[in-house]
Amino acid sequence: MGGLRERRRRSRSALRRLSWAALIGGLAMIAYVGYQVWGTGLATAAAQSRLRSDLTRTGYPERPEAGQPIGFIRIPRLGVDAAFVQGIDEDTLERGPGHYPDSALPGEGGNVAIAGHRTTHAAPFWALDTLVPGDHVALRTAAGEFLYRVVWERVLDPGAIWVVRPTEVPSLTLTTCNPRFRGTERLVIRAQQIYGQTPDGFIDRRSVGLGLGGRSFASGSSRELGR
Numbered sequence: 001m002g003g004l005r006e007r008r009r010r011s012r013s014a015l016r017r018l019s020w021a022a023l024i025g026g027l028a029m030i031a032y033v034g035y036q037v038w039g040t041g042l043a044t045a046a047a048q049s050r051l052r053s054d055l056t057r058t059g060y061p062e063r064p065e066a067g068q069p070i071g072f073i074r075i076p077r078l079g080v081d082a083a084f085v086q087g088i089d090e091d092t093l094e095r096g097p098g099h100y101p102d103s104a105l106p107g108e109g110g111n112v113a114i115a116g117h118r119t120t121h122a123a124p125f126w127a128l129d130t131l132v133p134g135d136h137v138a139l140r141t142a143a144g145e146f147l148y149r150v151v152w153e154r155v156l157d158p159g160a161i162w163v164v165r166p167t168e169v170p171s172l173t174l175t176t177c178n179p180r181f182r183g184t185e186r187l188v189i190r191a192q193q194i195y196g197q198t199p200d201g202f203i204d205r206r207s208v209g210l211g212l213g214g215r216s217f218a219s220g221s222s223r224e225l226g227r
Contacts, residue, residue, distance in 0.1 A: 044122040047095035051083035060142035067092055070099055071106075071141035073114065078127050084139075088115045097124050100164050103173075107143030109199040111171045113164035118176040118187075125176035128187055129153065137172055137191050146196035147206065148172040154188050163188050170198050 051069040064070045064086040073084045084097040092098045097116035104110035116125035135150040148171070155178050156163065163173050163186075170193035177183030194205040 041120070041122040044094060044096065048083055048122070051085065051096060055083060060140075062142045064099075064105075066101070069096075071139060073097055074138040074140075075131070075136075076138075077131060077135050078125075080124050082122075082124050084114055093117055094121045096122075103164050104166065105143065106139050106141050106146045107197040107199075109170050110166040111164060111173055112139070113173040113175065115175045118178070118183075119180050125174065125187075126180075128174060128176050128189060129178075131189055135191075137174070137189075139172070144197050146172075147194055148191035149194045150189060150191045152190050154190075156186050156188055158184075158186050160186065160188075163190070169193075 055069050060071050061068055066087045068086050069083045070086055074081050082096050084099055085092050085095055086099050088098040088100055097114050100113035103113035106112050117123055118125045131150050133150050137148045139146045172191045174189040176187050178185040178187035
């Protein structure tokens with residue numbers, strides 16, 4: 001009889017230890033997810049503040065080096081207004097959207113390609129999938145201000161590097177992970193330049209198919225790009 005009670009006591013003790021282990025493991029997982037979603041966002045917000053300060057103090061670089069802020073990206077539909085940086089390595093993307101170094105810079109023609117996080121580090125491209133044809137994306141760099149109009153969205157394999165290759169028409173390509181929290185695919189947005197400098201001269205096509213009547217992109221708001 002005593003042996004049976006002892007076995008039951010040991011069983012209850014083991015069950016309590018297992019319950020505590022599960023509880024601690026669950027709390028650790030919650031803490032990890034919380035840091036990934038919110039903690040990294042705080043670090044990125046601090047980095048963005050420094051990047052903005054750098055651009056204000058030193059101006060926009062004409063030939064940006066790795067890790068250096070290039071300018072600002074604005075996506076009105078998403079509420080994105082961020083400094084973007086040269087490079088797409090992990091350390092760079094933790095600070096904000098990153099410019100593919102082998103792609104064109106705004107004003108050079110071809111394809112300007114920018115990547116951004118979707119679930120961590122302030123998730124600037126969290127809602128990138130909500131962009132629709134006709135939406136605007138604006139950039140400001142040393143070469144001036146540029147406006148692009150979204151023309152398509154696609155979900156592609158991570159190996160589809162053709163999306164960041166040069167294009168005949170001055171374009172902007174935005175890339176991010178898909179689906180959220182997994183990243184087994186890439187969500188890609190392609191937009192075409194409708195305002196700003198190009199190798200063939202300055203263009204202003206804001207009224208074409210947009211119903212804007214030539215109205216300035218900034219006229220709807222008193223806040224300038226990146227400020």
